[in-house]
Structure formats: structure tokens, C-alpha cells
Amino acid sequence: MGARPPHLLDFQDWTPERLGAILDNADTMLQVLDRPVKKVPALQGLTVCNAFFENSTRTRTSFELAARRMSADVLTFAAGASSVSKGESLRDTLEVLTSYKVDAYIVRHHAAGAAHLVARYSGKPVINAGDGRRAHPTQALLDAYTIRQEYGSLEGKKVAILGDVRHSRVARSNAELLPKLGAQVVLCGPTTLLPPGLAQMPGVTLTTDPREAVRGAHAVMALRLQRERMSGGFLGSLQEYADTYQVNDTLLKEAESGAIVLHPGPMNRDLEISSDAADGPQSRILKQVENGQAIRMSVLYHLLVGRN
Amino acid sequence: MITITNIKRVGSEKTESVTIEGGLIKGWNLPTDQQGEGQVIDGQGGTVAPALIELHAHLREPGQTEKEDLSSGLAAAAAGGYGTVVSMPNTSPVVDDPAIVRSLIEKANSLGFARLRPAAALTKGQKGEELAELTYLKEAGAAMFTDDGRTNENARTLRLGLETAGSLGMVISVHAEDATLRADGVMNEGPVSEALGLPGNPAAAEAARVARDIEIVAGLHAQGVPARLHIQHLSTARALDLVRAAKAQGLPVTCEVCPHHLTLTDEALRSFDAIYKVAPPLRTQADADHLLEGLQDGSVDCLATDHAPHTRAEKERDLLDAPSGIAYIELAFPLMYTRFGETLGLERILDLMTAAPARVMGWDEPTLDAGAKADLVVLDLTTERPVNPAEFKSKAKFTPWAGETLKGWPVLTVVDGKVAYQR
Numbered sequence: 001m002g003a004r005p006p007h008l009l010d011f012q013d014w015t016p017e018r019l020g021a022i023l024d025n026a027d028t029m030l031q032v033l034d035r036p037v038k039k040v041p042a043l044q045g046l047t048v049c050n051a052f053f054e055n056s057t058r059t060r061t062s063f064e065l066a067a068r069r070m071s072a073d074v075l076t077f078a079a080g081a082s083s084v085s086k087g088e089s090l091r092d093t094l095e096v097l098t099s100y101k102v103d104a105y106i107v108r109h110h111a112a113g114a115a116h117l118v119a120r121y122s123g124k125p126v127i128n129a130g131d132g133r134r135a136h137p138t139q140a141l142l143d144a145y146t147i148r149q150e151y152g153s154l155e156g157k158k159v160a161i162l163g164d165v166r167h168s169r170v171a172r173s174n175a176e177l178l179p180k181l182g183a184q185v186v187l188c189g190p191t192t193l194l195p196p197g198l199a200q201m202p203g204v205t206l207t208t209d210p211r212e213a214v215r216g217a218h219a220v221m222a223l224r225l226q227r228e229r230m231s232g233g234f235l236g237s238l239q240e241y242a243d244t245y246q247v248n249d250t251l252l253k254e255a256e257s258g259a260i261v262l263h264p265g266p267m268n269r270d271l272e273i274s275s276d277a278a279d280g281p282q283s284r285i286l287k288q289v290e291n292g293q294a295i296r297m298s299v300l301y302h303l304l305v306g307r308n
Numbered sequence: 309m310i311t312i313t314n315i316k317r318v319g320s321e322k323t324e325s326v327t328i329e330g331g332l333i334k335g336w337n338l339p340t341d342q343q344g345e346g347q348v349i350d351g352q353g354g355t356v357a358p359a360l361i362e363l364h365a366h367l368r369e370p371g372q373t374e375k376e377d378l379s380s381g382l383a384a385a386a387a388g389g390y391g392t393v394v395s396m397p398n399t400s401p402v403v404d405d406p407a408i409v410r411s412l413i414e415k416a417n418s419l420g421f422a423r424l425r426p427a428a429a430l431t432k433g434q435k436g437e438e439l440a441e442l443t444y445l446k447e448a449g450a451a452m453f454t455d456d457g458r459t460n461e462n463a464r465t466l467r468l469g470l471e472t473a474g475s476l477g478m479v480i481s482v483h484a485e486d487a488t489l490r491a492d493g494v495m496n497e498g499p500v501s502e503a504l505g506l507p508g509n510p511a512a513a514e515a516a517r518v519a520r521d522i523e524i525v526a527g528l529h530a531q532g533v534p535a536r537l538h539i540q541h542l543s544t545a546r547a548l549d550l551v552r553a554a555k556a557q558g559l560p561v562t563c564e565v566c567p568h569h570l571t572l573t574d575e576a577l578r579s580f581d582a583i584y585k586v587a588p589p590l591r592t593q594a595d596a597d598h599l600l601e602g603l604q605d606g607s608v609d610c611l612a613t614d615h616a617p618h619t620r621a622e623k624e625r626d627l628l629d630a631p632s633g634i635a636y637i638e639l640a641f642p643l644m645y646t647r648f649g650e651t652l653g654l655e656r657i658l659d660l661m662t663a664a665p666a667r668v669m670g671w672d673e674p675t676l677d678a679g680a681k682a683d684l685v686v687l688d689l690t691t692e693r694p695v696n697p698a699e700f701k702s703k704a705k706f707t708p709w710a711g712e713t714l715k716g717w718p719v720l721t722v723v724d725g726k727v728a729y730q731r
Contacts, residue, residue, distance in 0.1 A: 091624045111626035113580025119622075132628065134504030172505055195498035234472040 007119045007126040008299055010135040011176045019180060021076070022298050023145050027259060029294035042305050044070035050076045051118070052129070053109040058102040058265060059129050063106045090114060090160065093199040094121050104304055107131070109152035125303045133169050138299055139264055140173035142292040144181055146284050147219045149291070150260050155182035160213040160255070162245055163223030163272050166193045170264045171223055179203025190212035191244060192234040210245050214254040222247040222273040237269060248274035252282065260284045309334070309346030311726070312720065315356040315686055317501060318655055326356065331725035335678045349730070351686045354719050358674035359391025359667040359683035362610035363481070363564060364540055365637060367393070369409065371400030376617040376635070376703050378412065380422035384702035386729035389640040389718035390422045391683035396430040396456045404429040404440040406448035413449050421728045422721075424613035427450035430469045430480060434458045437465065442472050448536030451669065454481040454538070457587065459517065459637050461487055467524050474528070479669060481538040484521055484547065485588055489513035494627055496574040496589045504577060508628060509589050515546035522554045522561055529559055538561040538668055541614050543588040545598035552607040557676040562668045565599045567643050568634050572708060582623050582630030583708055586614070603652060603660060610664035613640045617704035635704035641687065641696060641710060653666040656688070682725040687719050691715055
């Protein structure tokens with residue numbers, strides 16, 4: 001199966017077999033979550049640090065619960081971006097956290113590559129919980145898992161991802177992961193939000209035409225339109241965007257029948273996704289949240305159990 | 309009086325000696341009775357050349373001396389074979405006051421390392437709004453005018469500055485980058501930035517600004533107004549082509565290229581190590597190749613390092629928050645000679661680092677003739693040695709080339725007839 005990567009920063013060093021093992025293991029974790037006592041002793045005695053340098057509630061909560069359900073102690077460090085502006089470097093912060101004898105880090109940071117720096121400086125396993133626009137690997141794993149749950153495999157499946165691709169770590173991680181598992185990925189959005197260089201990733205194509213993107217797709221993912229980034233004139237207007245790129249029932253008619261609808265959340269309802277699509281029978285958005293916890297338990301298990 | 313024996317002049321296999329007196333080269337191969345009672349230094353078979361000239365270094369004094377100061381920066385320059393350094397004015401306070409220029413020169417003179425020729429700010433506070441007192445700054449000893457890292461967004465102010473500086477016979481040097489196109493870019497825009505999810509700085513940000521500035525010079529030139537524009541640290545092929553076209557039209561535009569833009573590309577950022585974060589950013593291999601061609605065909609005027617020291621803690625930040633800059637004035641010649649000695653040839657590299665910067669500034673070209681100013685460097689062109697940042701005189705003791713084996717190390721630097729560095 002190849003060497004076990006020490007960190008989950010992105011999918012560069014990960015073989016399809018290792019990734020498959022994480023997905024397989026998530027099946028077991030889902031069963032744990034269905035038990036009356038939702039806790040296993042796998043990480044007993046270990047301390048996991050939730051190092052969140054950028055605000056996040058959902059991801060932080062999901063990781064925290066995942067670690068606790070594996071019986072780990074959890075240290076939550078929410079720095080915000082301000083400690084950097086106060087002059088403390090990431091390395092300084094880590095030295096403090098290291099002195100608390102932490103066994104693994106879960107890192108969220110506004111800058112791409114920050115999780116790599118933590119891995120370099122801490123010497124402990126690091127799970128990237130989202131770094132800038134770069135990567136959000138556990139989100140991509142839970143998306144892959146949700147698709148696999150539906151179809152049994154990702155082999156030959158078409159996944160359309162629509163929205164603000166430029167600023168999306170979710171899109172980048174999915175574009176890296178899904179082709180490794182046999183799926184093809186189509187990234188779609190207005191030209192200003194669709195960096196042409198991403199077409200060089202294997203198994204990834206780009207289009208500005210949403211119908212073309214969705215045609216024959218087995219899964220359709222809407223990305224959150226990052227309105228806080230839209231001041232730079234990326235779009236003419238939000239209405240113009242919604243009229244063109246919104247994932248709604250009309251657009252879904254182009255997809256395979258029964259295609260599932262995904263969204264990494266939080267949603268801007270009736271902007272990038274219509275309420276009909278978000279709440280309809282094809283939606284797996286709440287399923288994604290549930291699967292997220294199982295995937296994060298599985299990742300923690302894979303990285304930490306049996307490692308000295 | 310100093311006599312350096314056992315040295316070879318560039319292009320010659322003959323072992324010679326040179327005698328220095330009163331800050332001047334007294335003569336070559338003088339009989340022992342004319343070498344006086346002075347010091348005799350064994351040049352160890354090294355190659356002697358005029359001391360190098362740096363047109364673009366950040367020495368951080370006043371105000372940011374935790375990064376570098378005149379003593380560490382000029383000692384580092386001397387160790388790199390430099391006899392003269394033009395320092396950038398983006399200090400705290402900004403060098404926009406004749407008194408600061410005078411105090412910097414005075415302090416540097418007392419140190420005995422490389423000679424300092426401070427550049428002064430083009431505008432008050434480098435704010436790009438009102439011109440600084442260029443006449444007084446020149447009188448105080450300013451070597452050129454520049455707002456450097458501030459990108460001269462106000463074209464009219466730059467035009468007024470070019471007119472004024474031109475009438476004073478002075479060069480304006482510019483960091484040519486359109487800040488609105490650069491936006492929040494921290495590395496070259498392209499497939500690498502997109503894969504890494506880092507905001508990109510497009511090549512067009514540089515080319516667009518170079519085009520604008522050349523047009524301003526062209527307009528002044530057509531009216532017979534003397535104006536000399538020097539473009540700092542060109543990084544893109546497109547911008548170089550624009551400079552090439554301007555030169556073909558006879559416009560008084562010069563440009564420099566930095567060794568780091570020749571030897572590193574945006575691929576280095578895959579490490580997420582902010583040591584590779586520079587402004588303008590590391591570009592593609594195609595850009596680097598084009599710049600090298602520019603050095604070969606003469607469309608690039610000279611080499612400069614943009615020596616930009618920061619503290620290690622600052623460079624250990626993430627790529628969005630870390631400051632831009634690499635500090636390597638001590639390595640510039642060995643790096644160029646090791647990597648491009650065969651492509652460019654020793655004599656061309658030396659020209660790009662000695663006479664060429666002097667020509668850009670309108671200074672006398674340095675020579676090793678009897679009677680010339682005794683600014684010289686002895687280079688060991690054969691001994692290969694790994695780069696060891698712990699030995700740096702600069703306060704910035706880290707470099708992308710740590711551990712790399714280089715040759716062409718300076719072993720002796722003489723400035724104004726005095727030993728400024730000896731290995």
C-alpha cells in the first residue's frame with residue numbers, strides 16, 4: 001500500500017489505496033456514530049490540538065467531536081489572524097503549543113501553505129483543516145465518501161463543481177482527490193473566478209458554461225460565493241451570477257437522473273443554490289455533514305493509531 | 309601603502325603585483341624599492357578586478373536595524389567583493405532629508421567597509437505625492453532618486469520627477485509594477501500559484517508599468533528634456549522586450565536584473581517557504597531564460613542584488629504575511645560565476661557588476677590602471693566552497709542557496725586603498 005504519509009496536508013503523497021482505506025474505515029466510524037455510546041478508545045491518552053488561526057465553527061466542531069469520540073483530549077486554540085499582526089510568528093505560536101505536549105495538530109489558517117509550515121516546525125502529524133485557497137482535504141474526502149455512498153464507487157463518475165472556483169480550497173482539493181479515485185471533475189464558473197491554470201490538473205476540465213458542466217454529471221456541487229471577496233469586481237452583480245450559475249432544478253435536468261447535489265456550506269440560499277435544490281430529494285448536503293465526522297475520525301485513526 | 313602580490317588580471321595568465329598608495333593604484337609590478345614599507349598581501353593566485361558596484365541594496369538604517377544596519381550591510385557588501393553600494397531610501401524615517409543623507413555617508417565612511425552612496429526618495433515620505441527636495445538631496449550626496457518598493461502610481465509626479473532629476477543630471481530608478489494589477493498577489497500568477505491557491509501577481513503588472521514609464525520618458529525625450537530612467541529588478545520577458553524596443557529607439561532607459569530572478573523560479577514556492585517571497589516575484593523558467601538572453605545581447609544593462617534582509621522570524625511567517633526579499637549580497641558574484649560562468653563568461657559577468665552599473669549612473673568606469681581609484685577585489689575562481697550562512701556578515705543569516713557549492717569567492721576587497729575585507 002506504500003508508505004503512510006505522516007500528515008494530511010493535501011493529496012500529493014497519497015496513493016489511491018491509502019485514500020480508499022480512509023473511506024473504507026469511515027464506514028466503521030459511521031457505525032460508531034449510530035451506537036448509543038458514540039465513543040471508542042482508539043486515541044486514549046493522546047492530545048489533539050485544534051489550532052484555528054482563522055474563524056470556523058462548523059469545521060472546528062466537527063474535528064473536535066471526531067477527536068473526542070476517539071477518546072483524545074482536545075486543546076482548542078483559536079488565534080484569529082490577529083496574533084500575526086501583533087508580531088507573533090506562526091513558529092512562535094507553535095513553540096508554545098508544543099510545550100503543551102500535543103500529539104497532533106488540526107490546522108486552519110487564512111494563508112495557503114500554513115499547514116505545511118506547521119508540519120515542518122512541529123514534527124507532529126498535521127491535518128489541514130483548510131489553508132487559504134489551497135486545500136481542505138477532509139472536506140474533499142467527505143465529498144468523495146458521500147458520492148461513493150451513493151454509487152458504490154467513483155470510477156467513471158462525473159462531478160461538476162460550480163461557483164467561485166478561484167477562491168475555493170474545496171474546489172482545489174476535490175480537483176486533486178476525485179480524479180485519483182477515478183472520477184472526472186468539471187470546474188465551472190464565470191471567467192474571473194475560474195483560473196485557467198487549473199486545467200493542467202489531471203482529470204480536470206474547465207468550462208464557463210454551466211449546462212455543459214452539469215450535462216451527464218453524477219454529482220453537482222455548488223460552491224459558496226465568497227461575497228466578502230467580490231468587492232474586487234469579479235462579478236457584475238450577484239443577480240447576474242445567480243441567473244447564470246445557480247444550481248437549481250432547471251440546471252439539474254441536464255445531469256444524470258438522480259444525480260446528487262452537494263454543497264460544502266455554509267450556503268447562500270437562492271444565490272449559488274436554490275432552496276428547491278438544497279432541500280430537494282437529490283440533496284445530500286446534511287448527509288455530507290454527518291459523513292464529515294466519520295471521515296475525520298477515520299483520518300485521525302489513520303494518522304495516529306499505531307504511530308509512535 | 310599596500311602591495312598585493314601573486315594576482316592575475318582578468319584575461320591574463322601572468323602573475324603580477326599591484327601597489328596602492330593614498331587611495332590610488334600607484335602601479336603594477338613595481339620594483340621592491342618602490343613598494344615602500346607598507347603591507348604586502350599574498351593574493352594567492354587570485355584574479356583581480358575592479359571592486360563590484362551594487363545599485364540596489366536595502367541596508368535598513370535608519371530605523372530597521374534589527375534586519376540590517378550600515379555596519380553589517382556594508383561589511384557584507386565588502387565580503388561579497390563590492391566597493392560601492394547604493395542603498396535604498398525606504399527606511400524609517402525615509403531618506404528624503406539631506407541631513408539623513410549626510411549622516412549616512414558620514415557614518416559609512418567611518419566604518420571602513422564598502423563605500424555608501426545613498427539613494428534618496430523621489431517624493432516626500434515616499435508617498436508618491438510631492439517631490440522631495442531633489443536639489444538639496446543631490447548636494448548632500450544622494451546618488452539617485454527612487455521611491456523603490458512604492459510603485460509610483462501617480463504618473464504625473466513621476467514625470468515631474470524625471471524632469472527635475474534630469475536637469476540635475478541624476479537618474480530616477482523605479483520599481484516598475486502596477487499595484488492595481490498586482491492586487492494582493494504574493495507570487496507569480498500562473499499554474500503554480502493556481503495549484504497552490506496563492507494570489508498571483510501577473511507578469512502584466514510589470515510590463516504595463518514599464519510601458520507607461522517608457523512612454524513618459526519618450527514624451528520628455530521628444531521635447532528635448534533630459535531624463536534618465538533606470539528600471540529595477542526586471543523579472544519578466546515581456547517587460548524586457550519593452551525595454552529592448554525603447555533602447556532601439558535611443559531612449560535613455562536602462563534596466564537591471566537580479567541573480568535570484570535568473571536562478572530561481574516560481575516552482576520554489578511549492579515549498580511554501582517565505583524565503584522565496586520576493587518583489588517582483590520569482591517568475592517562470594521561460595522568463596529567467598529570456599532575462600539571461602538579455603544579459604547576453606546587452607539589452608539588460610547591469611546586475612543588482614536587491615539585497616533585502618529581514619529577520620528570520622519575519623521570514624518564518626506564512627506566505628501571505630511574510631515580507632518580500634532575499635539577502636545575498638555576499639553570494640552574488642560566486643552565484644553568477646558558478647551558474648553562468650560558461651554562458652556569459654567571466655569578463656561579461658564582471659562588466660555587469662562593475663563598469664555597467666557605473667555607466668548606468670553616469671559615473672567614471674572603474675579601471676585597474678595606474679592612477680585609478682584603488683577599489684578592487686581579488687577573486688578565487690577555483691576553490692569550491694559550500695554556502696554557509698553562519699559566516700555571513702549580514703544580519704540575515706539564511707539564504708535559498710545554503711549548502712550549495714559555489715566558486716568565485718572574493719578573498720580580498722580593497723576600498724579607497726584600504727582593506728575592507730580579507731578572507
